[in-house]
Amino acid sequence: MVRFQFLPTRHGARIAEILLDTPGTLNAQNLAMVREIRTQLELWRDDASVVAVLMRGVGEKAFCAGGDIKALYYAMTEPGRITEADDFFAEEYALCRELHRYPKPVLAWGNGVVMGGGWGLLAGASHRVVTEISVLAMPEIGIGLFPDVGASDWLGRLKLNVGRMLFLTASRLNAADALAAGAADWALPATSFEVLLQGLDELPWTGHGQTDAAMLSQLLEALSSALPCPLPPAQWEPVQDLVAELVAGDDLLQITRRIAACQTDNVWITQAQKQMATGSPNSIVLSWTLAQRAQGMDYDAVVAMETLAARHSVRHGDFSEGVRARLIDRDNQPRWQDATVEEALARGVTRWFDAV
Structure with a gap:
């Protein structure tokens, strides 16, 4: 479920709060939750008393781990329910698009797990905050989907x-x-949330989106200086130049072979190699193709492209098999349509962009 509440401020303005409240599934979203959030955002857009939106997850473990994947699995596999999956993806993507363009500041408290659709919410926010326990990922190749939202x-x-x-x-x-x-x-x-709320309460909100966004930025800058976050040791940054070399160029097959062949004892890279080796080759090829096509596209076109790819994925891709293997039967032995990236490339990608 998702809950909404207002945080009054001492100057009379209100901050609207979105609380993702499914901690048992790391605050994963379902279609009803997405629809409720979209409805509230539309109402708050025209409410002069609402000056900003705050998004957070209930509990200490997660902001949002994405969509309710098990619910999507049953929508894909039970007769007559496929349009539920279509609707979820279309409306989830629309929600993220609306956040990107929201005229009032949107603050995302990205504490804990931020994955899949959860990262989509964070990416759509104008003010993105993480804590020392935040983990960000788009792990979709592991379940036969693609990084979307x-x-x-x-x-x-x-x-x-x-x-x-x-x-x-x-x-x-x-x-x-x-x-x-x-x-x-x-x-x-992670322990500073109440201090943040106090700061939000004290801001002299104006009701002008750009002015309020600038003030919120100043507050967060001041808080991050006054309350240094005990960040974990960086994992990617120490090997960022090597990673840039591994993924350079426009030849996907060459890039995946380069990653797989990399000789290193760096744990972050060796884990990446394992995950790529067990992910869906179809998903890797589709993810690459979408990213290449997105270059130069406006955001509406990207959303339309991903929506179409999702419709294909719930019908013809590796998605249902990936969810079965990882979350339903938990045998962790998905039977992907193609065994290698080379095979998936040979089969081509045009089918993902035909009307469904």
Whole structure:
């Protein structure tokens, strides 16, 4: 479920709070939750008393781990329910698009797990905060999907092409790396949330989006200086130049072979190699293709492209098999349609872009 509440401020303005409240599934979203959030955002857009939006997850473990994948599995596999999966993806992507363009400041408290659709919410926020326990990832190749919620676009905007490494290998960024890569704007201690709320209460909100966004940035800058976050040791940043070399160029087959052949004792890279080796080759090829096509596209076109790819994925791809293997039967032995990236490339990608 998702809950909404208002945080009054001493100057009379209100901050609207979105609380993702499914801690048992790491605050994963379902279709009903997405629809409720979209409805509230539309109402708050025209409410002059609401000056900003705060998003957070209930509990100490996660902001949001993405979509309710088990619910999507049953929608894909039970007769007559496939359109539920279509609707979820279309509306989830629309929600992220709306966040990107929201006229009022949106602060995402990205504490804990931030994955899949959860990263989509964080990426759509104007003010992105992580804590020392934040973990960011787009692990979709492991379940036969692709990094979506606009990630075809915004992963490519991360520094030194690290986004490529993330979507090809399902690698993770910790808080230190998220800041270094440009995936987050500020880091605050996980215990500082009440201090943040006090600061939000004291701001002289004006009701003008740009002015309020600038004031919020100043507050977060001041808090991050006054309350240094105990960041974990960076994992990607120490090997960022090597990673940039591994993912350089426009030949996907060459890149995946280069990653697989890399001789290193760096744990972050060796974990990436393992995850790429067990991920869906179809998903790797599709993820690459979407990212390549997204270059130069406007955001609406990216959303439309991903929506179409999702419709194909729930019908013809490796998605249902990946979820079965990882989350339903838990045998961790998915039977992918293609055994290698080379085979998936040979089969081609045009089918993913035909009307469904």
